[in-house]
Amino acid sequence: MTDKAEPPAGGLSRSADPRSSGRRRGAERWSSRIRPLALGLTLPLLLSGCTDMADLFGPKGPPQESLRPVPRTETAARPEVASVESRLLAAYYAEAQTRDLAAGLLRQDGGGDAEAAHDRDDLVRNFERIAFYSEHRPGAGLAAGDGMPGQLLRWQQPVRMRVTFGTSVDEATRDDDRAVLRGYARRLAHATGHSIGLGTGPGGNFHVLVMGEDDREEAIAELRSLVPNLSASTRNTLRTLPRDIPCLVMGFAAAGNPATYDLAVALVRAELPELMRRACFHEEIAQGLGLRNDSRAARPSIFNDDGEFALLTAQDEMMLEILYDSRLRPGMSLDEAHPIIEQIAAELMPEVTADASTL
Numbered sequence: 001m002t003d004k005a006e007p008p009a010g011g012l013s014r015s016a017d018p019r020s021s022g023r024r025r026g027a028e029r030w031s032s033r034i035r036p037l038a039l040g041l042t043l044p045l046l047l048s049g050c051t052d053m054a055d056l057f058g059p060k061g062p063p064q065e066s067l068r069p070v071p072r073t074e075t076a077a078r079p080e081v082a083s084v085e086s087r088l089l090a091a092y093y094a095e096a097q098t099r100d101l102a103a104g105l106l107r108q109d110g111g112g113d114a115e116a117a118h119d120r121d122d123l124v125r126n127f128e129r130i131a132f133y134s135e136h137r138p139g140a141g142l143a144a145g146d147g148m149p150g151q152l153l154r155w156q157q158p159v160r161m162r163v164t165f166g167t168s169v170d171e172a173t174r175d176d177d178r179a180v181l182r183g184y185a186r187r188l189a190h191a192t193g194h195s196i197g198l199g200t201g202p203g204g205n206f207h208v209l210v211m212g213e214d215d216r217e218e219a220i221a222e223l224r225s226l227v228p229n230l231s232a233s234t235r236n237t238l239r240t241l242p243r244d245i246p247c248l249v250m251g252f253a254a255a256g257n258p259a260t261y262d263l264a265v266a267l268v269r270a271e272l273p274e275l276m277r278r279a280c281f282h283e284e285i286a287q288g289l290g291l292r293n294d295s296r297a298a299r300p301s302i303f304n305d306d307g308e309f310a311l312l313t314a315q316d317e318m319m320l321e322i323l324y325d326s327r328l329r330p331g332m333s334l335d336e337a338h339p340i341i342e343q344i345a346a347e348l349m350p351e352v353t354a355d356a357s358t359l
Contacts, residue, residue, distance in 0.1 A: 082168060086213040089243060090271040097273045106275055106310035111300020118299065118315055120349040124341055126298040127319045132334045133293045149334040153253070154290035154323055156260045156330065158195035161185055161285070162204025164222055166215025169270050177210060180278055184285065191317040192289070192324035205263050206288060208281070212270030219267070226265055227252065238267075246272055247280035249288040259331035264288035279310040286312060290323050318348050 082090070100106045118126075132149040163181055165174050182198045189196040207226055211219040223230065223238065227250075234250070241248075252263040266284040268277060283302045291303060298304045300313040322328070322344050328337055 082212075083214050086168065086271055089213055089269070090273075092243060093246060093269070093271055093276060094273050097276050100307060101275075105307045106279065107300075107308055108275075108311050110311070111309060111313040111315060116300040120345050120351075123315060123318060123322075123349060124345045126295060126301065126303075126315065127322050127341060127345075128334060128338070129295040130291045130293045130298060130301075130303050130319060131323055132337075151259050152290070152323075152328055152330055152332040152337055153251070153259055153261065153292065154330055155194065155262075157205070157262060159197070159206050159289070160204045161196070161198045161206045161208060162202075163198070163208040163210065166209075166211040166218050166270055168212045168214040169210055173270075174210075176274075177277070177281075180281060181208065184281060187312070187317075188285070188289065188320065191320040193321070194289075194324050196289075206285070207263075207265045208285070209265065209267050210270050211267065215270065223265065223267075227263070246276060247284050249284040251288050251290075251292070261288070261290070275310055282310070282312050286316065286320065289320065291316075291319055318345075321348065 097106065128149075131152060133147070134150060161181060163178060165177075169177075178198070185196050185198045188194075207222075209219060209222055211222075220238070247266065247268040249264060249266040251261050252265075253260060254262045266280075266288060268280045268284070272280065279302070286302070294303045294305055295301075296305060298315075300309055301316050301319075302309050302312060303316065303319075322341060325340075325344050327340050327344065
């Protein structure tokens, strides 16, 4: 393995910290889910006059400079009562979900109704916008992408998800989340034809961290252990994560092979109510597979900032099928891939022609 990762096309490589240990990787690529809180921004400021929540997943006090992995405390006891900050966050997200549902958002029907119909051209356009453009600039935290198409990115090796819960997450919620993730992994494997599963032991290459306000130290320790070389800008973003971002995902490419992922880390806030929690699992994991952007024109889709759909839609499944079609390969440019994408879309959505005898 080379000593320095090559930068991916259209992005910046992350320089390795000389004090850190572990593998050097290509630039991290970000996605974050802000859609469910589009209306939440107009909610009453529930935290007004209380502890500033801007440092949700950062340590209290000055930032720690050492990037050495910090061992997790396996015997930590779950607090009997959640902190004030955690309870306020839970109330904020619960009210945001209630308002979104009342506004007709967070749909769970898959977008199969005539009102949300899409055609083959829509599928091609939406796929290209979501698979070849980036929501955020690589290695630059939450800075917006540059608007230029990049390379096709996806996994080549089997994807093995591993879920890690913060101490504050109770056993019933853990069981529910594992069941959701297990079923979702099967659905993604069927849609992509790629090997995707949820592991039960140590290891894994797609890590899902379900952490709350009271698990801040665990979250930082786990991230440092998984990605010792995390860029300074990304570390700072995680330390100042606003409450309007309930979840996010970071994808990493191996050095020398910047068009394929070999590690992803999704972070989901433990304070989220059940539907928003599932919505985060659906979008962040799908984006971590390579559908890394959002588009306002994509409908019906979870890859849209309007939050209309909470769960993976039929069109989203077709986009995943296109992404992992063997006729496409990691590293392809949009110009190279476009005619192949049109061919695959034509197979997925053949034109319906009227029978001449019925005319």
